[in-house]
Amino acid sequence: MxxxxxxxxxxxxxxxxxxxxxxxxxxxxxxxxxxxxxxxxxxxxxxxxxxxxxxxxxxxxxxxxxxxxxxxxxxxxxxxxxxxxxAATGTDGTMLGALRGAVDRFAARLPHTVSALTEAELDAFVTEIDGAQRLLVAANGLSSPLGIDLAMRLTSAGRPAEYMPDTLGQQIAAKHLGRGSACLVVSGSGANRASLDVVTEARASGARVLAITSFPRSPVAEAADVALIVAPVNDSFHDELVHTSRAALMLVTESVVGLLVARRGDSARAAQAATLSVLSRSLSE
Incomplete structure (x- = not known):
């Protein structure tokens, strides 16, 4: 339902x-x-x-x-x-027309991707991230780049987050989380076996489980204490499997960090300023 x-x-x-x-x-x-x-x-x-x-x-x-x-x-x-x-469909037979059509279709569906979210869910999600003693970000398969990006953005905002690219490493880290910590799983399908194994270990440790996924009845979503359901930009589960896109999930993960920064106020902005000072020293002419 x-x-x-x-x-x-x-x-x-x-x-x-x-x-x-x-x-x-x-x-x-x-x-x-x-x-x-x-x-x-x-x-x-x-x-x-x-x-x-x-x-x-x-x-x-x-x-x-x-x-x-x-x-x-x-x-x-x-x-x-x-x-x-x-929306334009790009049927002029050119590659540029096809690209423009794909962009137009994506733009037309983009508002739908967050139409299932509620204020209460967002508030609960950000509260969990803000209050966790330790935060482990877990993501595998095509969602892996989102996990790396999210962990870096959170850390830069003064909310230290762990991410391990190795799936076994994620499970080991999850097993040692314990009460007061949280595991944030990013999974487009919500059915990635490796991510589910991380969820199992996190729950066994007593940690809270957070999820960002596209399907509300997926195993990851149902196992989570708090889940953000981001509707896929494709029209069906079949399209999601064949023409997989994580663009909507990336947009939401970036925005969640922005919500956290707004909630933390001066402390988050100070952390971002410190991050920028490091970045500035790494740049050359």
Whole structure:
């Protein structure tokens, strides 16, 4: 069941929940995404007949997405279509046109990436980072660069954070965290085996687990004490696997550090000033 922000549009909810929907519900959701305009015009029974499932499955799909029923889902779809408009697709046959089209599509979906977040979740997340005695950042696979970047940004802001590129090293560090510490896991899919092993060790040590991921019912998200769910910029879980992007996650991780700096005030700004003094000495003509 959808538990994110009520402002999140249907396409975002479907992209985030698709991996965890029941098979019949996933088929209904996929048919909606495949032709949103048609789905707006169809009744629940018409969708059921088209997909080859019972009407009850269509209703359950709408409810899993956080709507009272299919009529409410249709209204939300119509609203999303009216607000989104048509983005350029770069169909002139050139590489530059294709690049511009990709950028336009990304820009059109970017506001959706944070539509599932709530003020309470952000506040709780920043509070956990701020108060942890030790903070271990864990990230593997395509999310590894985000983990390195996040740990460096936090340290530069006066919030020391540890990051180890070796997956076994991350597990060992997590095992020694203990109560009062936190492990912050960045995982786009929320299902990376190495990251899950780190989560297991962190929880066993008594540490708090924080997560930044794209899917609310993923193992990492469900194991976390506090999770920020950043909707993928792609339209489906399949697209997330084939055309993986971590751009939205990177934007959120950078912004979270900014929120921490704002909360810490003068102490964080002093830490950043000290960091800049080091950087200035490393530059040459």
């Amino acid at each position: 959808w538990s994110g922000s009520a402002d999140a549009p249907p396409s975002t909810r479907i992209a985030m929940l698709a991996p965890s929907l029941q098979p019949t519900e996933r088929r209904v959701a996929e048919s909606i995404v495949a032709d949103v305009e048609a789905a707006i015009e169809r009744t629940a029974q018409e969708v059921a007949d088209l997909v080859g499932v019972g009407r009850a499955s269509v209703i359950r799909t709408a409810q899993s997405l956080g709507y009272e029923g299919y009529p409410q889902l249709r209204v939300a779809l119509a609203r999303e279509v009216s607000l989104t408009g048509t």
